[in-house]
Amino acid sequence: MKNGSIARPEEQGRREPTGDLARATRTQLEDILHRSFRIIVGLGNPGRQYEETRHNIGFLLIDAFAKANGLPPWTTEKRFDAALTLWKRPGSSLYCVKPQRYMNLSGEVLANVCRYFKIAPEEVLLLHDDITLALGEVKVSQKAGPGGHNGVADIEKHIGPGCTRYRIGVGAKKHPAMTLSDHVLSTFSNEEKTFLEARLETFLKDLQILLEKELDKATNIIHS
Numbered sequence: 001m002k003n004g005s006i007a008r009p010e011e012q013g014r015r016e017p018t019g020d021l022a023r024a025t026r027t028q029l030e031d032i033l034h035r036s037f038r039i040i041v042g043l044g045n046p047g048r049q050y051e052e053t054r055h056n057i058g059f060l061l062i063d064a065f066a067k068a069n070g071l072p073p074w075t076t077e078k079r080f081d082a083a084l085t086l087w088k089r090p091g092s093s094l095y096c097v098k099p100q101r102y103m104n105l106s107g108e109v110l111a112n113v114c115r116y117f118k119i120a121p122e123e124v125l126l127l128h129d130d131i132t133l134a135l136g137e138v139k140v141s142q143k144a145g146p147g148g149h150n151g152v153a154d155i156e157k158h159i160g161p162g163c164t165r166y167r168i169g170v171g172a173k174k175h176p177a178m179t180l181s182d183h184v185l186s187t188f189s190n191e192e193k194t195f196l197e198a199r200l201e202t203f204l205k206d207l208q209i210l211l212e213k214e215l216d217k218a219t220n221i222i223h224s
Contacts, residue, residue, distance in 0.1 A: 054170035104150035107158030121162030133169025
């Protein structure tokens, strides 16, 4: 690793199984071996003016995830136009990514990151806003269409539809005359912020479940 950049998998070296992997029971080992995600991508728009908007809830959640798990500071990788940090877990490493281009240009960023680290679409977990879900409601989707989400559409254009998506509800437009763009780029009210803060622990638990369980099992737990 040079100049604080994130290393390729082959540069990280091999380690003997430790922690969870070394102590696992048979059932736990099955879940560990089914861990399919190598990268979590939070979607959003770069720039302070967008920080607390509905469209940036993917950024907000991945920041909270990195903080909760004590991950290293974000590194801006200009070669990708992305901010990255790395979680070295027993038996695997997890890359966390925030594209630093506008939402509808996220696909090329992610394609470059996946190509460099040799990551398949099926190993990608996307975190993003969803206006079809009530505020704070969540849904895990696999190989579903973008549903009008420009960031997801651009990602599918560049790497295909194999990603798993953790969709976070930001609510529908409050007024029929309001444009979709104005809605997703609007900020949360104080009441909405308080509600989402109360839901944050659930969001983080969901991500842990997705990382630790076989995908179908994890999805059933989250949707139950």
